[in-house]
Amino acid sequence: MLGATGAVGQTFLRLLHDHPWFEVAELAASERSAGQAYGAVAKWLDGAMPQRYADRAVLPCDPAVVHAPIVFSALDSSVAGEVEAAFAHAGRLVFSNAKNYRMAPDVPLLIPEVNPDQLGLISRQRRERHWPGAILTNANCAATVAAVALAPIHERFGIRQLVLTTMQAVSGAGYPGVPSLDILGNAIPYIADEEPKIEAELAKLLGRTEGELLKPAGLRASAHANRVAVEHGHTVCASIGCASPTSADAVIAAIDEWAGDRHVAGLPSAGRALVRTDAPNRPQPRRDVYAGAGMTVTVGRIRPDPVFDVKLVALGHNVVRGAAGGSILNAELALAQGLRPHAS
Numbered sequence: 155m156l157g158a159t160g161a162v163g164q165t166f167l168r169l170l171h172d173h174p175w176f177e178v179a180e181l182a183a184s185e186r187s188a189g190q191a192y193g194a195v196a197k198w199l200d201g202a203m204p205q206r207y208a209d210r211a212v213l214p215c216d217p218a219v220v221h222a223p224i225v226f227s228a229l230d231s232s233v234a235g236e237v238e239a240a241f242a243h244a245g246r247l248v249f250s251n252a253k254n255y256r257m258a259p260d261v262p263l264l265i266p267e268v269n270p271d272q273l274g275l276i277s278r279q280r281r282e283r284h285w286p287g288a289i290l291t292n293a294n295c296a297a298t299v300a301a302v303a304l305a306p307i308h309e310r311f312g313i314r315q316l317v318l319t320t321m322q323a324v325s326g327a328g329y330p331g332v333p334s335l336d337i338l339g340n341a342i343p344y345i346a347d348e349e350p351k352i353e354a355e356l357a358k359l360l361g362r363t364e365g366e367l368l369k370p371a372g373l374r375a376s377a378h379a380n381r382v383a384v385e386h387g388h389t390v391c392a393s394i395g396c397a398s399p400t401s402a403d404a405v406i407a408a409i410d411e412w413a414g415d416r417h418v419a420g421l422p423s424a425g426r427a428l429v430r431t432d433a434p435n436r437p438q439p440r441r442d443v444y445a446g447a448g449m450t451v452t453v454g455r456i457r458p459d460p461v462f463d464v465k466l467v468a469l470g471h472n473v474v475r476g477a478a479g480g481s482i483l484n485a486e487l488a489l490a491q492g493l494r495p496h497a498s
């Protein structure tokens with residue numbers, strides 16, 4: 155576990171606690187933390203820190219020191235690029251949460267229920283980069299929530315235009331994140347670097363691969379990203395224009411009939427990727443963020459849009475589905491499909 159001390163790293167540890175396939179063997183973080191007990195350097199954010207981690211010595215993020223064949227990375231993007239490449243070069247399978255490799259044409263930007271075909275990019279990555287291992291990424295947390303809700307619509311009607319307005323939780327900024335006096339009782343209409351990521355990643359997430367070639371979705375997206383005083387859960391309000399005129403009822407049918415979950419059937423972290431609510435005032439972070447233990451995106455308020463075709467509201471857990479939980483599901487899918495680290 156690289157970046158084990160951070161907000162996402164801790165969520166990984168919580169979710170991997172009793173995982174049937176994975177056992178957390180090593181905890182690594184920055185040089186500031188390396189050599190110290192995990193319990194002394196990690197500010198545990200949720201309940202009591204499991205004792206099995208508290209006494210472990212934190213390791214540096216160095217593949218010569220960290221030996222696990224499967225590596226989950228919750229590293230800050232300032233270091234993820236170099237460190238994750240070093241682990242892939244050393245033969246490990248790296249499941250990354252950072253932005254560094256997401257848009258590379260040979261790196262999967264994976265949501266198993268939406269685009270499992272992106273695993274096909276790995277052979278190209280290994281060949282062109284001479285990595286015996288591999289890097290697989292998950293998307294920006296707001297882009298993930300949007301992609302899960304939009305996938306059934308894009309598959310059936312072909313989305314061409316999108317306007318997305320987000321209300322993003324403070325946990326999306328990591329720990330300690332946004333100062334309390336900046337966010338309490340407030341909404342901040344700016345999240346650095348967020349809008350271009352959402353716009354670009356959605357086209358890759360909803361794209362298709364043909365063999366080793368990625369074909370991004372032919373859509374234009376415009377994102378407005380806002381930070382709000384919510385602990386967990388990113389809300390995305392979307393106005394959607396499709397290739398041909400589409401009604402709210404047709405979109406509801408597409409969502410109800412969507413079969414993306416078939417790609418993850420039998421995997422330990424699989425549940426329902428998407429549920430729809432008819433309640434006029436849902437989804438809400440307080441009430442819906444833990445749907446499916448944080449792995450389910452809730453979509454509601456599907457209605458006609460006077461400018462585009464339809465509009466809706468989607469909500470998902472940014473640290474579970476949008477980060478650690480999504481990354482674990484990526485690893486389960488990759489292993490189930492036969493991807494393996496390079497034996498040392």
Ligand code: NAP
Nearest residue numbers: 157159160161162183184187228230251252326328329477
């Ligand atoms: P965070 O709380 O700030 O944690 C950052 C982690 O990176 C810590 O473990 C830190 O270790 C480690 N780190 C920092 N500098 C390092 C260095 N020079 N060398 C090695 N390790 C270093 O951030 P986070 O919210 O957990 O996010 C982690 C990653 O996931 C980021 O890339 C973020 O963009 C991405 N992400 C976050 C979310 C979310 O909702 N929070 C969602 C999707 C993706 P020390 O404690 O030793 O400094």
